Amino acid sequence: MRVVSRKSTERMRVDGPDGMETLPGIVAEVPGAPAGCRRVLTERARWEWRPADGGDPAALAEQFLAAYGLALHDLARPGPGHDPTGVCGAALYVSAAAGAALAGAPAAAANPAATLPEVAVVVYGHHPVPAPPAPAGGRWWRGDWAESWTPGQHAAAVTAVRAGIARGDVYQVNVVGHASARYAGDPLPALRRLAALPGARYGGTLTGAGWAIGCASPETLVELADGRLITRPIKGTRPATAAGRxxxxxxxxxxxxxxxxxxxxxxxLARVARTGSVRVDELFAVRRWCDLWQAESTVSAAAADGLGLADLLRALCPGGSVTGAPKLAALQRIAALEPVGRGASMGALGWVAPGRIDLGLSIRTAAVDTERVHVWAGGGITWGSDPAAEVAEAAAKTAPVRAALAGG
Incomplete structure (x- = not known):
């Protein structure tokens, strides 16, 4: 088990075209963290996983959390009372690639952000004095976007999915594209702008040695409260106008x-729920994210006795709204079609603690490594999909993300 010390995460050297260097510190702006804790969180320990490390990352993450007093082996039981002097909880990040591996899917294209781990767990306690507001940061320069595929190649992938549907291989596949740009300066203010986009239920950042993630996701992968599991899949997009709604x-x-x-x-959810407890609480409600309407439903279930975090991650990762159906067949198509790995996108990012889990699906997400900033966007493809419309929808989803990351 690779444990990364706090000190090793405090420096990220970035040499851009003008040779600038940035030194972002630890910033506890974790999506899903309790609002009353954010300004007093201080890092206690962290663990990162990459495929070369081997082992089952879900089980290893659960073991690491338990070693720091965060027992998540029976989610159906209420958690202990809050201890202001002890460990508060932890940030949890699970990439789409790690989730696909947990699901038994074939390996897809490589992660374009090479320094980014596939799983990260950061344990936090409370600092006695609230942290001051985050500084504005230094200069930020971002170059032109380089796309992972052309609109024509994206459209061809949509056509290939429709052919697979016609053969009966799949019913739906989510197809995702990627773009990256060189940058220089401190990336954190730009990632915070992204996290503050309207409708970002899981707005926040997570940083490490040589990498950082900014998230503006509106979508709940899984929430646990009072022993009940909740997921809120989003599927369906239109411009945020009266006509679009x-x-x-x-x-x-x-x-x-x-x-x-x-x-x-x-x-x-039925795989990890008490028998007969799964229900749809709300179907096809329309919510707004930035300048888009999106359709969202709420599905919930009572957690089965003895359900642990590792089994929960194996059951739900990657989220169905960013894979397709059947999930394993869709993941096989994704591995064959997408030329660039999904990196920080389409995974899970949020907060875990005994009795409380709040993980967002990391759509509308960007990542930086030591040289480039990366973004992803896509959409679900069905037999009724029009290739040109799908390309346009992906562009509409990524436009606010790219605007937030504009250089200055």
Whole structure:
């Protein structure tokens, strides 16, 4: 088990075109962390996992958390009372690639952010004095975006998925593209701008040695409260206008695509739930993220007795709304079609503590390594998908993310 000391995470050297160097410190702005704790969180320990490390990352993460007093081996039981002098909880990041490995899917394209781990756990306690507001940061320069595929190649991937649906191989596949740009300066203010986008339920950042993630996700992968598991899949997008809302609500194609993923999430939850406890609490509600309407449902279930964090991650990762159905067949198509790995996107990022879990699905997410900033966007493909419309939808989803990361 690779444990990274706090000191080793405090320095990230970045040499851009003008040779600038940045030294971001530890910033506890974890998505899903309790609001009353954010300004007093201080890092106690961290663990990172990469495929070369071997072992089962879900089991290793659960063991690491237990070693620091965060017992997550029986999520159905209430957690202990809050101890202001002890460990508060932990940030948990699980990449889409790690989730696919947990699901038994074939390896996909390599992570384009080479310094980024596939799993990270950061344990936090409380500092007696609230931290001052984050500094504005130094100069930030971002170069032009280099796309991982052309619009024509993206459209061809959509066509290939439709051919697979016609053969009966899959019902739906989420196809994701990637872009990256060189940068110089301190990346954290730009990532914080991203995290502050309207509708970012899981807005926040997570940093490490040579990497950082910024998230503006609106989507709940899994929440645990009072022994009940909740997931809120999002599927279906239109411009945030009155006409766009009406069009989304009236679209038979979007509703069919959405219900297919709701059924997948019901099945995933049933694997780790008490028998008969899975229910759909809300179906096809329209929510706003930036300048887009999106359709969201709420599915919940009572956690089965003895359910641990590792089994929960194996059941739900990667999230159904960013894979497709059936999940394993969709992951096989994704591995064959996408030229660049999903990196920090389409995974899980949030907060875990005994009795409380709040993990967002890391859509609308960016990552930086020591040289480049990376973004991803895509959408679910069904038989009724139009390739040109799918390319346009992905561009609409990534536009606010790219704007937040603009250089100055």
């Amino acid at each position: 009406a069009e989304l609500l009236a679209s038979a194609k979007e509703r069919a695509e959405h219900v297919m993923i709701v059924d997948l999430e019901r099945n995933d």
